[in-house]
Amino acid sequence: MEVVNLFTPFDIKYCEGDVCPMGKHRNNFFELVYILKGTGTLHNNQHTFEYEPENLFLFMPQDTQYTRIKERTAFVFIRFNGIYLEAQRTGNTHSNLGDWAKKLEYIFLNNHHFPGCILRNTDDKPIVRALVNALILEYPKEQSLRNEVVQQLVNTIITIVARNVSLVKPENPVVNSEVSNEILSYIHQNIYYPEKLRAEKLAAKFNISQNYISEYVKKVTGESIQRYVTNYKLKLVETRLQYSDMRMSEIVEELGFTDESHLNRTFKKYTGINPTDFRKKMWAEKNYQPGMSG
Incomplete structure (x- = not known):
């Protein structure tokens, strides 16, 4: 191939x-x-x-x-x-x-x-x-x-x-699909601005009580707001590790981790591998070309 x-x-x-x-x-x-x-x-x-x-x-x-x-x-x-x-x-x-x-x-x-x-x-x-x-x-x-x-x-x-x-609707909507999709879209688009993703900010933005907003997000995603935001950030980290030469310090600064140690702990906790090893693994797979010899 x-x-x-x-x-x-x-x-x-x-x-x-x-x-x-x-x-x-x-x-x-x-x-x-x-x-x-x-x-x-x-x-x-x-x-x-x-x-x-x-x-x-x-x-x-x-x-x-x-x-x-x-x-x-x-x-x-x-x-x-x-x-x-x-x-x-x-x-x-x-x-x-x-x-x-x-x-x-x-x-x-x-x-x-x-x-x-x-x-x-x-x-x-x-x-x-x-x-x-x-x-x-x-x-x-x-x-x-x-x-x-x-x-x-x-x-x-x-x-x-x-x-x-x-605009894509969830495959299996549990609650109002239009509102839930708007909330998730808002989280994705503001992932670099953590102050906008606090429960009270989301509640005010979508006119839903603060006590209910976390439960609302959990019904849609199966995760708390904090866990959902963390997982989405880690997907962004994976993208940078796989498709760019960004240094760890640059990823830390852009995505709002406290320091490199915080990034390493969080990444390994949720993925089972540290960021450096993940990058090496992805780049090794990228450079491996099966069936290309002869």
């Missing part, structure tokens, strides 16, 4: 044909795949999706995928790696978009609830199509502020995707 690498922080490709140019493969980067025209089936890990125009799919690093085209298909691939994500966070020469990486993390940590085309809001489809068409026109050009324009277009697509993910 071919393993595909991305040697630049960011790339956009347009491809049209009657046969997919790639067989079964595995990417070492994040990828959004947009269907401009055509039909067929897209295979990702154990899932198979029928695709059609205006579909948008999200794939994670190490996903195994291949495509079978039925009608001539035009694809647009938006690809980015850990270097690009880190650039969004730090504001270096590759980007000046403040919360871009946080929108991406929200999507990545919730997309497992969202199989198939990620655009469920039909009103968003013509907007995304226009943005993709603009990317196709702008990306090949070498002109003033080209990178800034491209990044703003992609940022808008990511924001629309995040909106669609946030």
